Amino acid sequence: MPLNPDGMPLCVRSAAENDLSALLRLDAEAFPTEPYPFYVLRQLFDLCGDRFLVLDDGHILYGYVLATPPDAGLSLILSLGVTRNLRGNGLGRRLMVAILNRLRSEDVHEVRLTVDPDNGPAVSLYQDLKFVQRGEVQKDYFGPGEHRIHMTCDLTT
Ligand SMILES: CC(C)(COP(=O)(O)OP(=O)(O)OC[C@H]1O[C@@H](n2cnc3c(N)ncnc32)[C@H](O)[C@@H]1OP(=O)(O)O)[C@@H](O)C(=O)NCCC(=O)NCCS
Structure with a gap:
């Protein structure tokens, strides 16, 4: 089980309303050039419900992922971020596996996302999780200048 820097276990759970200010900071750390404004994060929280997941040790948030409610079996992963000093420890993978399991339990059959072609760590993670590129x-x-790869994952196989 992944641990925080003090050796405490990290758990994945649904985001709560009182996580929003910590999520604002975490998102700004993950995406420093284009962080979500609070009002966008707030509405994503309202929209995504139990598909907005966080990783925490009971005190501090270390990562988050969010996906849209399914529409005809299709869901979009809108964002994924892990705090800088804990990257490379399997937390991003853990969040992705958790959200994919949650979506699978809702009979989602396809998950899509977009990723910056220069974001090697994210592209590798998604490929490892069986996402494939859609189109050019x-x-x-x-x-x-904000180019994106579109990727899709078939959850039925
Ligand atoms: C992308 C991100 C979420 C990955 O989180 P992470 O916790 O560091 O990833 P993990 O440790 O779970 O690594 C999982 C896989 O990702 C890939 N990966 C992670 N870091 C990598 C790196 N520096 N170089 C290449 N591949 C990497 C590998 O495939 C890795 O699998 P492995 O450990 O079996 O080699 C994290 O780097 C991050 O928050 N980045 C900033 C925000 C961002 O770019 N989000 C994605 C937007 S689409």
């Missing part, structure tokens, strides 16, 4: 890299998908 979409140039300027999130605005000028």
Whole structure:
């Protein structure tokens, strides 16, 4: 089981409303150039419900992942982030496995996400979890210079 820097176990659980200020900081650390504003995070929390997961040790949040409610068996993973000093310890994988299991339990058959082609760690993680690229890299998908790979994972196999 992954541990925090003091050796305490980390658990995956659904995000709660009183996590939002810690999530704002965590998201800003994971995505320093384009963090979610609080009002966006707040609405994502309302939208995603139990598909907004966090990793914590009972005091501090170390990572989060969120996915949309299924629509005709399709769900989108909107974000994944792990605190900088604990990266490379399997926490991102643990969050992804947890969200995929949750979506599977809701009969989701396909999960999609987008990723920066230059984000090697994330692309490797998604490929490891059986995500495959859909189509060509979409140039300027999130605005000028913000290219994205679209990836999909078949949860029925
Ligand atoms: C992407 C991110 C969530 C990965 O989290 P993490 O906890 O460091 O990842 P893990 O330790 O679980 O690693 C899982 C797999 O990811 C890949 N990976 C992780 N770090 C890597 C690195 N530095 N280089 C290459 N591959 C890497 C590997 O496939 C790894 O599997 P392995 O441990 O069997 O080799 C984390 O780097 C992060 O928060 N980045 C900033 C935010 C971000 O880019 N989010 C994704 C947006 S699409």
